[in-house]
Amino acid sequence: MTDDREDSLEERRKRLSAELAGKHAEDAAEAKRDAQSEESRKGMALGLKISSEFISAVAVGALLGYGLDYVAGTSPWGMIILLLLGFCAGILNVLRSVGMVAPQATFNDRSDKTGK
Template sequence: MDNREDGLEERRKRLSAQLADRKAGDAVEAKREAQSEESRKGMALGFKISSEFISAVAVGAILGYGLDYYAGTSPWGMIILLLLGFCAGVLNVLRSVGKVAEPPPLRKKGSGDGAGH
């Protein structure tokens, strides 16, 4: 009977060691997954910021080209609206990273707080 108790105790020790190894492996895997999640979030933010900037510049260029084409103001419409698109792109980037606050919402006339403001 004593030999059987020793066998059970030995199996419990092996099982405890295997469980400890598995928990350590799970902790390493969880840490790796957390790092990879942060990397994906950073890449998504980078793509978002770059696409906002590029689209603002592209819209400015297209509107400037259209203005020059129909109004015959070549190249001034393209230059001015391209610069305005660049400024809008920079402002969008700064808003995305939190360096510039969003503008406050505009209130309609007559929808004040009753004090006439």
């Protein structure tokens, strides 16, 4: 009788071990999917940030140029020049965001380099 009981317990232990191994495999697969989706979300957020910075710089340049043309009466020249400056500022912001250009120095950074 004790042999049957021990066999039964051993069988239940094996079955539970197999179920636990299956659960661990499912958990590992789910963690991998979560990590991949997190990377995807980070990439999407970075892309939206970069595109909005670029578009806003061009739009601000165009609006300032249009305002300058309206106030000063310089026809298309103010808009052309400030639109190009906005485009250049947008490109610079994009390059800073992706790390291709050094970040803009602040007042504290300049004083640290001079030793004052």
